[in-house]
Amino acid sequence: MSLETLFAMSNLVVMPFWALMILLPHWSVTKRLIGSPLIVLPTALLYVALVLPEMISLTSSLLNPTLDGIAQLLATPRAALIAWAHFLTFDLFTGRWAYLESRAQHFSAWLMAPVLFFTFMLGPLGFVSYLILRYAYQFVRARKRVSAPVTARG
Numbered sequence: 001m002s003l004e005t006l007f008a009m010s011n012l013v014v015m016p017f018w019a020l021m022i023l024l025p026h027w028s029v030t031k032r033l034i035g036s037p038l039i040v041l042p043t044a045l046l047y048v049a050l051v052l053p054e055m056i057s058l059t060s061s062l063l064n065p066t067l068d069g070i071a072q073l074l075a076t077p078r079a080a081l082i083a084w085a086h087f088l089t090f091d092l093f094t095g096r097w098a099y100l101e102s103r104a105q106h107f108s109a110w111l112m113a114p115v116l117f118f119t120f121m122l123g124p125l126g127f128v129s130y131l132i133l134r135y136a137y138q139f140v141r142a143r144k145r146v147s148a149p150v151t152a153r154g
Contacts, residue, residue, distance in 0.1 A: 003077050003078060003081050004077075006046065006050075006081060007081055007084060010042075010043055010046055010081075010084065010085055010088055011088070013042045013043060013088075014043060014088050014092050017033065017034065017039050017092060017095075017096070018092070018095065018116065018120045020033060020034065021034055021095060021096075021099045021116050022113050022116045022117055022120075023113075025099065025103065025109040025112065025113075026109065031103070034096055034099055034100065035100070037093070037096070039092065039096065040089050040092050040093045040096070043085050043088040043089040043092065044085075044089045046085045047082060047085035047086055047089055050078065050081060050082045050085060051082055054078075054079075054082070058073070061073050087123060090123070091119055091120060091123040091126075092120075094119055094123065094126070094127050095116050095119040095120060095126065098112070098115065098116065098119060098126070098127070098130040099112070099116060101134070102115075102130070102133075102134075105134075105137060107133065107134075107137060111133060112133075114129070115129045115130045115133060
């Protein structure tokens, strides 16, 4: 199978999960599917299948990394696909974590949609956005608890 075909297929494998988390976050099917960490397995296995044959050459570059060395390492279609599979796997895993935690904390699906979109498109930007949202929710909840009137019991 060509690298181009593997690239296209890897994108198609993760898209349904992102669509479910962003567009149908309350659907029971979404909750069941996203509840399993196995959703990242296809892209993780692609990564493993591509990286294992390259382990010897990768190890020397990664044990003592330099910016030029990493740039050269990623300068081939095969290496770019390896990196892409890595991105897809960990972005989906991070998005899954944020989705599950946000559902458990009853965060607004409207607020989570852009966070998940940014996680899908720009990984760490979405992750940082989620952390900001998470701490904002915690701050607001803590302020509500402090300012809630105490009722006398008789």
